[in-house]
Amino acid sequence: MDEMNKVTFGIDPVLPYALEEALNRLRINVSFLGNETKKIMIISSEPNEGKSFVSMSLWKQMAKAGESCILLDMDMRKSTMVKSNDIRRTDGGELLGMTHYLSGDAEFSDAVYHTEYDGADILPNVDNIANPSMLLESSRFEEMLKYSAEKYRYVFCDAPPLGLVSDGERIGSLCDGAILCVRGGVTPKGIIRNSMQQLQRSGCPLLGIVLNRVDTAQSGYYTKYYKDGYYY
Numbered sequence: 055m056d057e058m059n060k061v062t063f064g065i066d067p068v069l070p071y072a073l074e075e076a077l078n079r080l081r082i083n084v085s086f087l088g089n090e091t092k093k094i095m096i097i098s099s100e101p102n103e104g105k106s107f108v109s110m111s112l113w114k115q116m117a118k119a120g121e122s123c124i125l126l127d128m129d130m131r132k133s134t135m136v137k138s139n140d141i142r143r144t145d146g147g148e149l150l151g152m153t154h155y156l157s158g159d160a161e162f163s164d165a166v167y168h169t170e171y172d173g174a175d176i177l178p179n180v181d182n183i184a185n186p187s188m189l190l191e192s193s194r195f196e197e198m199l200k201y202s203a204e205k206y207r208y209v210f211c212d213a214p215p216l217g218l219v220s221d222g223e224r225i226g227s228l229c230d231g232a233i234l235c236v237r238g239g240v241t242p243k244g245i246i247r248n249s250m251q252q253l254q255r256s257g258c259p260l261l262g263i264v265l266n267r268v269d270t271a272q273s274g275y276y277t278k279y280y281k282d283g284y285y286y
Contacts, residue, residue, distance in 0.1 A: 130189070238266060
């Protein structure tokens with residue numbers, strides 16, 4: 055493996071058993087979707103619903119199960135993936151990423167990095183920008199997704215929240231489906247409905263909803279959402 059294109063995670067905590075099992079069930083459910091579902095967008099309605107954690111965790115679970123996969127950090131406005139996971143090149147060189155590639159300042163092979171997980175690569179976002187709309191509308195973006203789907207079994211796209219900007223709709227329009235992360239006891243049903251409508255408008259099928267950060271003592275919240283058809 056080329057050390058020039060490898061990164062390490064300075065922060066990679068061991069998860070509690072229950073959480074690890076929940077993520078493993080999510081991986082199994084995704085694997086049931088079939089071979090045609092390759093490009094999967096992980097998104098939320100609002101900030102702080104745990105979408106980036108779910109994206110990275112699902113990507114790791116797939117890698118551990120022997121699937122080739124890539125994680126694309128598409129939150130180019132306010133990404134914290136590099137900082138929160140302390141992602142660094144093993145050779146100490148400059149870390150390039152999504153905005154570098156989409157703007158033409160780097161090639162795909164320069165911005166994609168191997169990791170300690172066999173078959174699992176990552177394309178992080180290093181430099182946030184105020185308005186990435188033009189980059190998302192470029193042919194370079196479409197080519198990246200197409201090439202990734204040809205090279206990897208799964209392409210996981212960590213996208214910005216639907217309720218803030220239109221980036222998620224654009225990304226979703228080129229994906230095979232989306233997983234919507236919902237913060238238990240916090241995200242209103244009306245906001246979830248709006249997000250589902252946005253996904254439908256973009257032509258991106260809703261694959262399921264991850265109910266995240268749930269207080270298990272609030273059983274009424276489970277029941278309420280299950281009856282209304284929002285718990286998958």
